[in-house]
Amino acid sequence: MGLILKNGIVFDPKNGIRGEKMDLFIKDGKMVAEKDLGKKAETIDLAGKVVFPGGVDIHAHIAGSKVNSGRLFRPEDSRMRTVPRTNVTRAGSGFSVPTTFLTGYTYSEMGYTTVIEPAVPPLKARHTHEEFHDIPMLDKTGLLLLGNNHQVIEYLKAGDIDRCKEWVAWMLLATKCYGIKCVNPGGTASWAWGKNVDGLDDPCTHFEVTPREIIRGLVDINESLGLPHAVHLHCNNLGTPGNYTTALETIDSVKGLTNKERSVLHITHLQFNGYGGDSWRTFESRGVELAEKIDKTPNITVDTGNVCFEPTTTMTADGPFEFHLHQLGKQKWINFDVELEAGTGVVPYEYRKDVSVNAIQWAVGLEMVLALKDLAKIHLSTDHPNGGPFTCYAEMIAWLMSKKARAETIATLHDAVKSKAAISDMDRELDLFDICLITRGTAQTLGLANKGHLGIGADADVAVYDIGVEEKDGATIERAFRHCAYTIKGGQLAVKDGKVVNAVTGRTLWIDTKPRTDVIEKDLRKRFEGYYSVSLDNYPVQMDYLGESEMVMERCKK
Amino acid sequence: MGFLILAPPIKCTLVTVRTARQGEALEMGKLTQEYRDECSTVLMDEDDMNRLRVKEDAIVKVTTKVGSVELRVRPTMNSPGVIAVPLGPWANALIPTDTSHTGMPSYKGIPAEVSTSMGQGITSLDKLLGDLYGGA
Amino acid sequence: MKILLRSKNNVDDINVEADGVNHQLFGMTLAEIKKVAVHEGNQERTLSDFFDVTIEDEKGKGRLIVLEGDDLSKFKRIGEALAEGEVQVNGDGGMYCGYRMSGGRIVVEGNCDAFCGMDMSGGELVIKGNASDYLGAAYRGESAGMKGGRITVHGNAGVEVGSRLAGGTIVIKGDTDLFTGIHMKKGLIVIEGTAGPRVGAQMTGGTIVVSKGELMLGFKEGGSIKDPKIEGEGFSGDFKTFTGDLVENGKGTILLMD
């Protein structure tokens, strides 16, 4: 049966629609033209309500071994939020690291329909897929940690881009992941010896390859394989005073590399690399400088990694960073090195309004957006749960849309935010089109052609918010974006009045990279027979694990 | 044969353990003779055995505050004061249930006493299971 | 107002969770109190399924809930989140008595089961008999446990009394078991009997006053002190001062009676 969404005020940046009252038609999970609707159709009247494409989150840690470690070692976080089962939904718990079911339900309640898990350690990809299986309501896929992969680094050191390319293709297919993730390139590899790198030209331990060489090499490979998404990079020196220079250098490091469709480098949670000063005492915001740099540089996109003032759980594949954080705050710490591939850390953290550094971090993330001219280049994230749980997006949107809401918050923050950040003087207020762009434009950056818009042929993922077009009241904005009037996922009504009414299944997205296995067979055998603790036969994730899936891209061999 | 001279009981600490043979027997089946044989064994320091005046394969009585069973003794080296019983129904009869509210009973480090047996033979599995019927 | 809950002594084995028995009852009518939900495993029941409920002195200023019966230890979570008024348990208290309480007073005439006074932030919990394990302790994984209030036990207490204590006072008139005050950060624990082994292990702050007991390595002996006063409480006698636990670079204090 078809579905007619009538009289809504539609925003669809990709198709240039800026708040027009129009009707939308859905059939068999797709947006269709009215004439293709068929005879039977149900109508929902959306008069006075705002219609967005389903939200696409480009960077949220929602599944896999690192996320589950966060859940496992934080029973106190699970205790903070418990949701009983209902006739349609499973029970859930967790404030900053919710259980799989609750993750799906909560995102859906906020109008999100696609989420990218941005850090899959290859050896544990099967785990990520097992959790995907248990996340309802969402389409999802993973980005594969490759920036510290020993074989990749060795190939790059030898300048063997051809083999490296096939290795990357093989890894992506074996793990059924979607793109290349690179976390603190060289740094996490050094962490296997308890060390780190301190900048783009600091060679990593043992291999003596620089972060710059790794980034450049992976971008080359990404382009040559024609992958849908850019290289997704977590910069070096994350979370340290003065690190905005690393971000600027990193942006420059891919000069000359271009792609017509999308960026070649996506820098994630840039807020965490937006700091000036040379110590925690002199710590200050460089959000505005970063925004200017992004506006000037073609083929770069970023997501924000905003922070909000909630108790949360930090987790990254940046092993040395998490150790550093543990040393600073003496909170409990999980570290996990994955053989030949990656390393991760998890530490609980609470951003506090009365702590100067935290207040400035809050400003950095918002300034980056407010100072940026071309909002197609920036996407909203909290690097869930690092800057705060994804449930804070609604609050972020309120801050971006309302100067008054910002001023009210600033009044409760440590005074440093006034002198060490520009936010207090920023007047810009984003409108709904802008919000739609920074939360749905992600699909463009990800190369997801059927997502993030409502044109004919798009996936029928739709979010309906109960909000006035001119709304400026922070609390009202927050309430509207936290609890959707309706969410439609794959053409099915999933959420009504902010509550899940139908626990629909989501799909796992993957790409067929068609690796030329013959080129790397010798190296595969050497790695697996010598240094991996599992056999080559047992490494690839079988298609069985994907459940409902969709192949988004097939590699064209030239 | 002379008179049986009973040595005084030996105070020691009981640990339950996994042994390779018990693992193998477990996979063969808990109702097999191999499993019964392996799990009804106590490993005891050789010097302690000498003090108790028992030789390998003798039957000894092991007692803790919750019960006692008769087991076949086998010697181990250099573990004075520590006896080991493979995990299984015999060990269970010696383990207290207190968990100090952690979920975990003390399967290791239990004060115990080993004495010579008056010849009733190894406690049978049927007897041990029989004790469990009828509930608590 | 005095609310009398007389147990019907009809709890079979499954423990009953009575987390609704706290100050909220004072704002209710008799009929409402009777209907307060309690849980017997997966079955939702009402307070009146297990108690005869009566209200005495309805107009009186006092705010008191009295529980009577032989099987009170089968009722978990009595006085959970209590903020004001008094709860009197005329018998043994079940698990989590006074869990997360922030004010008011709970008196247990008999012994108490585990996890009593866990994550408490204010008020007073008095146990006239023995307390079990995890008295005034932190919930699993929580970095800070009890933050305020006072617990007094007339008898002995079990393991992990005041783990991760972050404020408030716990007084044990008898002995304690293993790990009293483990990981404690602030506040005061007083053991008038013998402290169990590993007292103060991994503590980083706060004070433990011990009459008898052996300290672990990791506590550096300082000077002696006579009739010390800590957190407003006075103690008479000569005490040796120890600082630790050095394994955590701790700055906690143990006062051991000479």
Add this chain to the structure above:
Amino acid sequence: MAEEEKLTNIKPDLTDVTDVTCPFCGNLCDDIHIKRTGDDEAEIYHACGVGYFKFKKSITKGATRKNLLRKKSGDKKAPDDAFNEAKLDACIDKAADLLLAAKKPVLFGWASTSVEATREGIALAEEIGGVIDQTSSVCHGPSTLAVQDVGISSCTLGTVLNHADLIIYWGCNPSEAHMRHMSRYTVYPRGAFREKGRQDREVVVVDVRETASTSVATQFIKVDPNADYELIHALRLAMKGEELPDEIPGTGVIKKKVMKLAQRLKRSKFCAFFFGLGLTMTRGRHRNIDAILSLGAELNKDTKVVIRPMRGHYNVTGAAEVFTWQTGYPFAVDLTRGYARYNPGETSLVDLLMRDDADCLFIVASDPVAHLPKEAARRFSNMPVIVIDPHETITSKFADVYLPCAVTGVEAEGTAYRMDGVPIRLKKVINSDVPSDTDIVAKILERVKEKRGGK
């Protein structure tokens, strides 16, 4: 077939299967080769003794496995002649009835079956409002409590293989409990940065007695029972440069030995600790683990140190993982009120039994009556018991309903997580005449839902 799978050896016919994962211990060795030589014969290569027997027993089909129903439900006075053979459907029906009648059923086991089975188990527990616990609560549960308190610095076993120059086994005996641990992952293999294998590594064993594992050690420290906490505490002090007495009180260990170990730790470039039930089951329980994890964390300031519990049952780690991503907690999860709660000591099997705070037991892939303290095991006579296991067990003698199932990893596929959290596919190497436990639990869940009529 996807390109990457061409390199692998998947053969649909089950006569010669390589890279089989062994479903016995937390090592989850995935290099077993099974070559069928007859209907119920096979050659089994690479497996340890226990693994060998596990495969051999499953391949050598014994008597037909039968579904059993107790003749007189509730009558558990005697072990013999108490059962009737029954149809699968009748057993499923009875199991559903018993679960529905219970106020606080406990679903226990899960460590020796697949994640897929456990997934169904959690859904069932949620549906009926029960407690779900796994063998971890009487195994490495204390390790989990300690991780929740102070965290853990850890890694996959391959990282140890490639990097470690110092291996410390504390309170465990891998030679008898995890037989290929040393040869596959830690002591003996050559690694990417340990090219000389054994010669590039030193081994320290700490235990209360000499075992088969202590003979491998470069240094063996014998500690008195129940004194591990004091010993680790002293080692932490030594690492901080604090003065120790000549003998560490209560441990039976002299200062010299502690200082020697401290020196070794300082010298090491990559040290891997492995600890076993010798720490979790003795006095202090999770606090022994707390101490060793705290030691490990702080050593990372100077060198690289990782720690791993030696998890026993082959998928005890996987059970914890799926428990955690579905409920937020790794074991001992109380779902009686429709949402998850967790507090081992209250919501764990032994405590529930000893408080008589349970009224039905649903046991999958575990034999608690054979492994619980006697007084706890006696409670199995007090209430209805449902057992799902490949073979009759000591616990099934106390069952009201017994349902045989396929041996996961031999007769049925599934997923298991190695002790270091690496998920590995369990293969099927022979066909089974009975359904998998995953299917049986799913059927019971379905029946329960039918009977409740969507209530």
